[in-house]
Amino acid sequence: MIILDYSFIPVIYIFIMGACIGSFLNVCIYRIPENKSIVRPGSFCPSCKKPLPFYCNIPLLSYIFLRGRCTFCHCLISIRYPLIExxxxxxxVLLFHRFGLSTAAGFWFVFxxxxxxxxxxxxxHQIIPDILSLPGILxxxxxFYFLPDMTLKDTLWGVLAGGGSLYLVALLYYLLRKQEGMGGGDIKLLAMIGAATGIKGVFFTIFAGSLFGTFFGILIMLYTKIANSKLKIPFGPFLSMGAILYIFWGEQMIRWYLRIISP
Structure with missing residues (x-):
């Protein structure tokens, strides 16, 4: 007798739902910086501007079936669309595996x-729109309502530490160099991260984000052959990478580090 294992089915459903939301994220990424509605009009080709039928909007599959080209003008579609999906x-899927079907998983997915x-x-665009970061902080x-380990005090300290720490760094940089070295968008982003993760998450994010930024910054300079201290590299993605790392493995990594440095 053959026994079929159906345990993978919920994971497939969760991946499909996540990919569908990823398709919407692509719309937000394209339209928000241009101050366009994320609701209307429907999806259209960025090149020929023609509305796309539903079968051209199936996450991942449409890109494969259309071979990465618009069905009307045959212009190339950026590989980033299916990658984000x-x-x-x-x-x-990772959040489901880590937290199960819980309010914590839903909260972290939105975050x-x-x-x-x-x-x-x-x-x-090297900007972080206030329309995302400021409502994000709130x-x-x-x-503290969705995460069992968070309290209102943790949330408030996280916001203050997140916004305040980067503000002090930006202020010191300006006093020393007489030029802005960090945008206000990064400060608000870290305040948003602090609201979600608390003060421990803030300092972990700064540390991990700085490591990611240094590593990828060196790679970018080597690839572009631009060894210029004034080369502008957005810090937001690296802060985001640090925050995501904290969500999944931050507590374990902090405990591991404390064991190493403890006598």
């Missing part, structure tokens, strides 16, 4: 989705 679906939008907008300040 797949990445969002993957995070949905990571916001970080994805912010990161790719920052990559494209929205994710509800973390």
């Amino acid at each position: 797949g990445l969002t679906g993957l995070f949905a 990571i989705s916001a970080l994805i939008i912010i990161s790719f907008i920052d990559i494209d 929205t994710f300040a509800s973390s």
Whole structure:
């Protein structure tokens, strides 16, 4: 007798739902910096502007079936669209595996989705729109309600530490160099991260984000052959990477580090 294992089915459903939301994130990334509605009009080709039928909007599959080209003008479609869909679906599965079907998983999925939008907008335009970060601070300040390990005090300290720490860094840089070295968007982003993760998450994010930024910054300079201290590299994506790392492994990594440095 053959016994079939159906345990993978919920994971597939969760991945599909995550990928569908990832398709919406692509819309937000494209339209928010241009101050366009994320609701209307429907999806259209960025090149020929023609509305796309539903069968051209199936996450991941449409890109494969259309071979990465618009069905009307045959212009190339950026590989980033399916990558964001797949990445969002993957995070949905990872959160389900880590937290199960819980309020914590839902909270972190919304949070990571916001970080994805912010990161790719920052990559494209080197801005973090206030329309995302400021409501994000208020929205994710509800973390004490959805996360069992968070309290209102943790949330408030996280916001203050997140916004305050980067503000002090930016202020010191300006006093020493007489020029801005960090945008206000990064300060508000870290305040948003602090609202969700608390003060421990803030300092972990700064540390991990700085490591990611240094590593990828060196790679970018080597690839572009630009060894210029004034090369502008957006910091938002690296802060987001640090925050996501904290969600999944932050507590374990902090305990591991404390064991190493303890006598």
